[in-house]
Amino acid sequence: MSEYRFLQVTVVDGIALVELNRPDVLNAINRAMVTELVQAFEHADKDERIGVIVLTGKGRAFAAGADIDEMRKEGPIDFELADPFADWDKILRIRKPIIGAVKGFALGGGFELALACDVLFASHQAQFAFPEVNLGVMPGAGGTQQLTKIIGKKKALAYLWTGDRMTAQQAYDCDIVTRLIDEEVLLEETMKFAKRITRQPSLAIRLIKESVNVAVDVPLEEGMKQERKNFYLLFASEDQKEGMNAFVEKRPPQFKGR
Amino acid sequence: MYETIQYDVIQQVATITLHRPAKLNAITLQLNAELSKALKQASHSDDVRVIILTGEGRAFCSGQDLTLASDDVDYGDVLRTSYGPVVRAMEECEKPIIAAVNGVAAGAGFSLALACDFRLMSEKASFVQAFVQIGLIPDAGNLYYLSKLVGHAKALELSLLGGKVTAEEAKALHLATKVIPEEQWEEQVNAFAHQLANMPTKTMGLIKRNLKASWNSTLPEFLEAEANGQKIAGLTNDHKEGVQAFLDKRPPLFQGN
CATH class of the missing domain: 3.90.226.10 (2-enoyl-CoA Hydratase; Chain A, domain 1)
Known part of the structure; x- marks a missing residue:
């Protein structure tokens, strides 16, 4: 895989491990990093050897916010022309599972990145917050939308208006975090879970992701229809035949991702 | 200061x-x-x-x-x-x-x-x-x-x-x-x-962590926390030293990690 300036990407056992790599500034997110992130994700999405993407931060933090210097002097027209958040939209279009592992801070843009993951593991010491309001602004890369969809309007507003920190336990209790794990083994346990998913039938995995994402946004009846089409579609796959044959023959299935 | x-x-x-x-x-x-x-x-x-x-x-x-x-x-x-x-x-x-x-x-x-x-x-x-x-x-x-x-x-x-x-x-x-x-x-x-x-400091920390986990956990949750804790303890140098010292019939020399 190509070299990145702000990321380290390692491929192991069908997993693309993407690590934010600016540890000296707690992985503060700049535009070039997001562009690289999208490149790495899209690359992994197309690479048939890769089943799952794991996203984490190098060093003490996941990502402690955005590079403030980069945007301090910007005006609305600069944003309109540069359209820096377009890259964030592309993250939503990644079809393979993105599993996040958060230790330390996930603040501002770092929190948005964590919310953009499909499944999120965090250490007991992880802390989340949207401190943008204290700088006179607000989240701009999906924070108000993603947070509200997960924790509901009233809790979301309280956190977004104050910029208060959310502990890992609080994030777990309101369904932002899937699992709390001891920091020492956070990445290892995350990779273990990712490895399990890589052994699953990958077409089913991505169509499940697509259907679940539809459930978040569209009316139930519409979602049911889309789910059904995806269900039918899987009957065209070799893995469906292998899975059902293996079940009948009482042996473990050998999935191929086809 | x-x-x-x-x-x-x-x-x-x-x-x-x-x-x-x-x-x-x-x-x-x-x-x-x-x-x-x-x-x-x-x-x-x-x-x-x-x-x-x-x-x-x-x-x-x-x-x-x-x-x-x-x-x-x-x-x-x-x-x-x-x-x-x-x-x-x-x-x-x-x-x-x-x-x-x-x-x-x-x-x-x-x-x-x-x-x-x-x-x-x-x-x-x-x-x-x-x-x-x-x-x-x-x-x-x-x-x-x-x-x-x-x-x-x-x-x-x-x-x-x-x-x-x-x-x-x-x-x-x-x-x-x-x-x-x-x-x-x-x-x-x-x-x-x-x-x-002079005791295994990292392990003592894990014992504290696990004992506290028992306060607010169901048994299945606690057993999971315990499995994680023992996994981490098993990776410490002090665990290796403790086992080696036992086999060598000498007092262990723990470094705390």
């Missing part, structure tokens, strides 16, 4: 001494700020494997400095912003913390001792659950720890009656790890601390 406390590290033992002897080490906002800073410093320092919390002079700590109380103070906010960080710093510390209770520990001073892992008491020391006498509830984590250490009924009795607990009584209640005669005080506190400093 610190004005209301002293911080010394000798042979991997950090000693934090509450240092307002003229005021029986009564707690001020500054003392709390310095104490939580020192606790974090000791927690994160690679040179420290054990922490002693003690008091200068006659007392361990006489609690909140009441001469600073005034009508417009919001006690809730004082706890949130001043005591809370101290208690959390102690709770988050994975190294053993010894309260070397050299004299009276009253009010929030008692609370500090309760948040420690061990309480070594001088024979002339005592605990005073003083809060109710001034019409306040025990604070700074007091009831959280006290009820776990002595049980609900005794915690309620001490708190409602506002009694004094002598060192011998504290020993009988399992509040004191050890009661030490005055003439052997320093020697025995140091021996206890250095014994701990």
Whole structure:
């Protein structure tokens, strides 16, 4: 895989491990990093050897916010022309599972990145917050939308208006975090879970992701229809035949991702 | 660097001494700020494997400095912003913390001792659950720890009656790890601390973490936490050293990691 300036990407056992790599500034997110992130994700999405993407931060933090210097002097027209958040939209279009592992801070843009993951593991010491309001602004890369969809309007507003920190336990209790794990083994346990998913039938995995994402946004009846089409579609796959044959023959299935 | 406390590290033992002897080490906002800073410093320092919390002079700590109380103070906010960080710093510390209770520990001073892992008491020391006498509830984590250490009924009795607990009584209640005669005080506190400093520090932290996990977990959750803890302990150098020393029939030499 190509070299990145702000990321380290390692491929192991069908997993693309993407690590934010600016540890000296707690992985503060700049535009070039997001562009690289999208490149790495899209690359992994197309690479048939890769089943799952794991996203984490190098060093003490996941990502402690955005590079403030980069945007301090910007005006609305600069944003309109540069359209820096377009890259964030592309993250939503990644079809393979993105599993996040958060230790330390996930603040501002770092929190948005964590919310953009499909499944999120965090250490007991992880802390989340949207401190943008204290700088006179607000989240701009999906924070108000993603947070509200997960924790509901009233809790979301309280956190977004104050910029208060959310502990890992609080994030777990309101369904932002899937699992709390001891920091020492956070990445290892995350990779273990990712490895399990890589052994699953990958077409089913991505169509499940697509259907679940539809459930978040569209009316139930519409979602049911889309789910059904995806269900039918899987009957065209070799893995469906292998899975059902293996079940009948009482042996473990050998999935191929086809 | 610190004005209301002293911080010394000798042979991997950090000693934090509450240092307002003229005021029986009564707690001020500054003392709390310095104490939580020192606790974090000791927690994160690679040179420290054990922490002693003690008091200068006659007392361990006489609690909140009441001469600073005034009508417009919001006690809730004082706890949130001043005591809370101290208690959390102690709770988050994975190294053993010894309260070397050299004299009276009253009010929030008692609370500090309760948040420690061990309480070594001088024979002339005592605990005073003083809060109710001034019409306040025990604070700074007091009831959280006290009820776990002595049980609900005794915690309620001490708190409602506002009694004094002598060192011998504290020993009988399992509040004191050890009661030490005055003439052997320093020697025995140091021996206890250095014994701990030579033990597997990382593993002791994991034991603390697991014991605390048991407070708020269902059995399946706890068993999962235990599996994680043992996995981490199994990766330590001290585990390898412990096993090797056992096979070699020699005392282990733990490095703390």
